[in-house]
Amino acid sequence: MEIKAFMKEVSSVKGVTKVGLVRNNVVKCNLDKEGSKDFFVKLKDDFGFEHCSLITAIDNQPQFELVYHFSAINGSVFVKDSSAAVMAEIHIFLDRDTPTVESISDLWFGANWHEREAFDLMGIYFIGHPDLRRVLLPEGFAGHPLRKDYVYEIHEEEW
Amino acid sequence: MSLFSFCKAMAEWTADYMLIPVFNFQAGLFPPFSNPAGDIADWLETDGGLNTLAWLFAVNIAFAIGMTNLIIVIHLERKIAARIQDRRGPMLSLRSFRELGEDLAGNSPSWRFKQNYAGIGILQNMADGIKAITKELIIPAKADKFLFTMGPIIFISSSVFLLVLFPLSDRFAASSAPAGLMVIMAAFSIAPIGVLTSGWASNNKYSMIGGMRSAAQLMSYEIPLLLSMAGVFLLAGSFDPVTIVEQQQQSTWFFGLPMWNFIPQFIGFIVFMICILAEVERVPFDLPEAEAELVEGWTTEYSGIRYMLFLAAEYIRGFAGAAVCTILFLGGWAGPWPVPPEVWFLLKVYLILIFWIFIRWTVPRIRTDQILELGWKKLLPLSLINILIVIFMVEIYPYLSDTLTLLPEVF
Amino acid sequence: MAEMWISMGPQHPMTHGLWTLKVKVDGETIVDADPELGYLHRSVEKMGERRKYFMNTTLTDRLCYASSTTWTHCYALSVEELMEVEVPQRAQYIRTIMLELQRLASHLMWAGAYMPDLGHITGALYFWRDRELFLNLLEAPSGSRLLYNYIRIGGVKRDLPDGFEQKTERILKLFEQRLDEYADLFENSKIFRMRTEDVGKFTAAQAQNLGITGPNLRGCGTKFDLREHDTYEIYDEIDWDIQTREAGPGYSDCFSRYMVRIDEMRESIKIIRECFKKMPAGPTMASKIPVRATGEAFRRTEDSRGEALMYVVGDGSDRPYRWKIKSPMFTTISACPHYLKGYKVADIPAIMGSIDICIGETDK
């Protein structure tokens, strides 16, 4: 599927807004939180994005933003006259009070620990995740340090 | 003059001039009472007493020679490993101190080959020994304390026992049992008990797995090992090392060279070499103490002198294994005249040891299932084939010729 | 023996203090595994939010001590994308040379670390001896042996020193000879093959879903290399091939992963030679580099271990608002129960070593 056709098909999906190109091989779009799972199933099964590169959580104050990066390794979506692998960048915005979203770790196993990390450092809850524990910080750590309202002490040694 | 008669002479001299006068003097101090010192003095005058004393001397000499060899082997291993790996290895010796002192004092170098204070590094052995002795002996809280301390004792005592069992030549032997090699193999197979004991008593999962691996490996390799030795015993008709070496001298092949056992029994030689490598747990068969997966296996929890005893025992076993190999297949102490037979024997042993050192630093370690597969599926049939060949050889021998000269043409 | 959990690490020669692998074994067979991270967590992302854009190259250097230039380069690339900085042509060539030298050093570091895992100490010293050659090369322009801080936002710190090309050529020639020499000691050695062949298998489809990238994915025969498929610097102007290898029908084992890396080293040598041939003259730093940035940008590069991705969000100040690092090893380690199951305890170092773990970048 050519990238232009892919963009057209994506923009026809319910809940997807602001479809655009970041670079010649990166498609960016916003996605509603409700029904996001259906879109991800479609992205994996119909469009062939086999590889989940990264899940980033951003504290935009007040709302949270989740950025998913997917990559089509096998070339099911391609750019004409170019060897570039197509990436999809999907933004989901979450309320600060209810930072929950459906987990995609059953679709892409590679997303499993990225979701755990987002939970660990930013406090996003992924519904349906098989093993939502802290991954980098120790069990029992209070707070989510990458949030902008996380209070921490800066220790500077006097000398 | 053999070692034993030398020791006997020494024992007679010591008894006559040192021990008996001393004991008699002690006995004379308190005449009214029956004194054991007098009894000992009487006993030392008998033949049994003198033999016991002579035997003690012989054992001590053998032990001293074995321990000196141990240090040399460890040092050799380090230096050769360093050369293989493009390093220098241990270098600190008394010479380096002297060179350094000369440099600090501003004198011109008096040593002919001055290269950056690089000695041969003999002080490293002392440093290791001092370090091991001065370290704390840790016994884990949940370990079985009795068995934990017994493990190294079983292992080291069975290994040191090996040292007195093999002769350096027909005249230099601490013990001359007619079933010498059988006793050596029996001593070899005591070690798995010590390994399993210490592996279990450590109360550590790695040690446990290491101990089990070691036991499985040593037991499964005992069978092809003994079967490959059986060929030599059949050929010589004896378990006695002296007889076996003499038998190897009797038969000759091209140019009148002695046909040592590794030529007619090449398969047996290969099987024996692999099995003895596994028996003394050297790379590629050192998986009981594989450091990458099992954290040194059954020696994980041991520290200080106990750990060093394990290491020392392994090198002693390696030395003993090479000695057995020399006796069985490489003609023992036989060699041209100007060099004494004891030196020939040690030269052959060191040749094998250097070969093993090269193997150790050349190949990776193999896996547990692979080692057992190799032992049971490959080495066992091969050793049986070797026995068949030897039986064939011994049976057709009388019909061919008085000598074994024709044998190469038969095969 | 009943099933039991063995804790490999953090005090274990395989994990050397950095992570823990809990393994459930039945006798010597692995039934289940549970990796645990966090022993080296330094909160690099949070620290980056307090530092100016240009200062963060020191942090990215420290993400992985074996491959620091590639990480700094990934960061510089994403920030240049964010700030819309045009890098001069010569700087791009120099960057490519440094990246490939770093890839060689990193692969050698891996190969050296892999050999003791298999019980082959000599291999470690041979490979690390050769790594020193490349560290010397990397030291010459950057001034440091391990953490170079050479690639900066907008270019490179300074031009290559005089005689660098001749020195590089000499070392590459020596290294090529040695690589041929090593073939008999390692990949053609029977025992090495016994340990690595048919061990730690995963298929290409599995690997893509598990998030495994880089040489580990290319070991399955998948032709995917971001130098080609999301091209950056001057890789599109240079003639080179993606090195793949397939063990069986579509799967990779430890041996194929080893061979992919060895082949990649030869390919890197090719790239470096061609770069020197084509290198133009000119400045090595962009003339104008902004200090503040707004918006968001990401670039992904082919790190020595796989896909490295950095996502930078700026809010108009001189510090990044949010900075996210994607480490290829993070997902690869998370998938380890999938490719450890069913093998022996002795295979754990062989498998985990073959995927080239670097905990520095994983724990961030």
Next chain:
Amino acid sequence: MSSDREIGIMDIIVNPMKVTLKQFFKSTFGKPTTVMYPLERRDPPPTYRGMNAVIWDLCIGCGICGEVCPNKCLKMKPTELSDEEQDRAWYGSHLAKRKNKAERPAINFGHCMFCGFCEDYCPTGAMTMTDFYELADTNREGLIYPARSMKVELEDLPQLPLTNYMMESPVLDVDPCIGCSKCVDNCPTNCIIMDEGPQNKTLKSGKTRNVENPYFDYTICIGCSTCVKVCPADCLHMEPISNSSSSGLSEEGATTEA
């Protein structure tokens, strides 16, 4: 590819051992790779980043090195200069009036990571990195090097032009400026002068008076942002400026054209 050949029985021990034997003889009869460190040393390249040294004659005490230090291991410490040092100093004429307030960098090498930013961003080239790397000490206090111990003196000084590596320069917001001229006093390069401003201010007494405003010479501004820090009225801020004509007030204040 050499690895594609058939693996035979010779590849178990014999062929691998050929390689190790060759190396054994090579390093026995040749020289091993080992560098015997305390006795023999490899020469670091001229670019090597070792211990820092400060050429005091060039240092103007701007504090940029402390600013760009990611670890904050470098601090400016007030240092009293002797008369001779004062005379030798490059910007001595300017510093004369604040001789006792001169600041020079001191480094805590316990925190330093030798990234080289201080050297790269120093506007006068006073901060250099030597190839000395044996800095180990037995206690932490020994790693703190006071300002005077970093001093080096060179025979012939490289007279480098002042360069703004920070890519930013101060810009004045005219309205809140009270004309206190603190920025002028503290500017390490003397790039600010006070002059008649465009604006009159009404005092409490009802009189209107012209307020003097700072004017910047961006050709010698090094972007150290000292003026921004000392400004009591928050009327200065840093902006990326590439030439002298890019901001509201400053173009008149530029004494020389870029």
